[in-house]
Amino acid sequence: QQPVQSPQAVILREGEDAVINCSSSKALYSVHWYRQKHGEAPVFLMILLKGGEQKGHEKISASFNEKKQQSSLYLTASQLSYSGTYFCGTHENTGGFKTIFGAGTRLFVKA
Amino acid sequence: DAGITQSPRYKITETGRQVTLMCHQTWSHSYMFWYRQDLGHGLRLIYYSAAADITDKGEVPDGYVVSRSKTENFPLTLESATRSQTSVYFCASSEATVRMNGYTFGSGTRLTVV
Numbered sequence: 001q002q003p004v005q006s007p008q009a010v011i012l013r014e015g016e017d018a019v020i021n022c023s024s025s026k027a028l029y030s031v032h033w034y035r036q037k038h039g040e041a042p043v044f045l046m047i048l049l050k051g052g053e054q055k056g057h058e059k060i061s062a063s064f065n066e067k068k069q070q071s072s073l074y075l076t077a078s079q080l081s082y083s084g085t086y087f088c089g090t091h092e093n094t095g096g097f098k099t100i101f102g103a104g105t106r107l108f109v110k111a
Numbered sequence: 112d113a114g115i116t117q118s119p120r121y122k123i124t125e126t127g128r129q130v131t132l133m134c135h136q137t138w139s140h141s142y143m144f145w146y147r148q149d150l151g152h153g154l155r156l157i158y159y160s161a162a163a164d165i166t167d168k169g170e171v172p173d174g175y176v177v178s179r180s181k182t183e184n185f186p187l188t189l190e191s192a193t194r195s196q197t198s199v200y201f202c203a204s205s206e207a208t209v210r211m212n213g214y215t216f217g218s219g220t221r222l223t224v225v
Contacts, residue, residue, distance in 0.1 A: 002153070002170075032213050032214075034213070034214075040218075041201060041216035041217060041218050041219055042154070042201070042214075042216050043216075044213030044214060044215065045213075046213075047212065047213055087153060087154065089154075089214075097142060097159075097161065097205075098144070098156055098159050098167075098169060099144075099156070099214065100156065100170070101146070101153045101154040101155070101156075102153055103151060103152060103153040104153045
């Protein structure tokens with residue numbers, strides 16, 4: 001079942017922060033985050049495994065609350081290069097090895 | 112070149128024709144996937160494969176066929192193309208511990224069915 005992402009879109013000024021949420025109705029084993037620039041392929045950012053860990057990638061970090069079946073992506077002091085569409089992908093506990101993606105959150109950072 | 116490559120990059124075909132999209136990876140990754148991307152739907156899984164000769168259906172498999180006779184190749188065939196199959200198709204691969212590793216995506220094939 002497709003995870004739900006929110007918000008659908010967000011506009012930021014350079015230097016502002018943003019949070020993108022990903023919620024599932026299924027028990028999750030892991031959550032992946034990807035960023036896609038217009039006209040390009042999605043690029044892997046990070047993966048979070050169950051256990052409530054938090055990870056970081058440059059000024060982008062994420063958390064995973066397995067009890068709530070939710071993950072959040074935090075973008076700090078956004079840069080113009082952060083613009084794109086962010087996707088979460090989830091692996092269910094019983095879902096084998098396929099990743100099911102959310103519909104995406106479009107992020108636009110302006111100067 | 113090492114990596115994952117898709118061909119063609121762009122394809123226009125007519126309704127009812129058979130068309131095959133190619134995907135080739137050089138890493139010997141066990142897992143390969145086909146997704147379609149449509150506005151408002153994100154990435155939807157069509158088919159996936161855990162190894163050569165092992166394939167399984169994803170979320171939207173109807174109208175598609177896959178094969179994997181060799182680890183490095185995972186072609187996707189539209190048996191009789193329909194306009195609803197107009198989309199951008201991405202192939203992806205991952206290491207064996209896929210639940211603990213991310214995917215690497217190919218550059219995509221933009222398919223238009225007229």
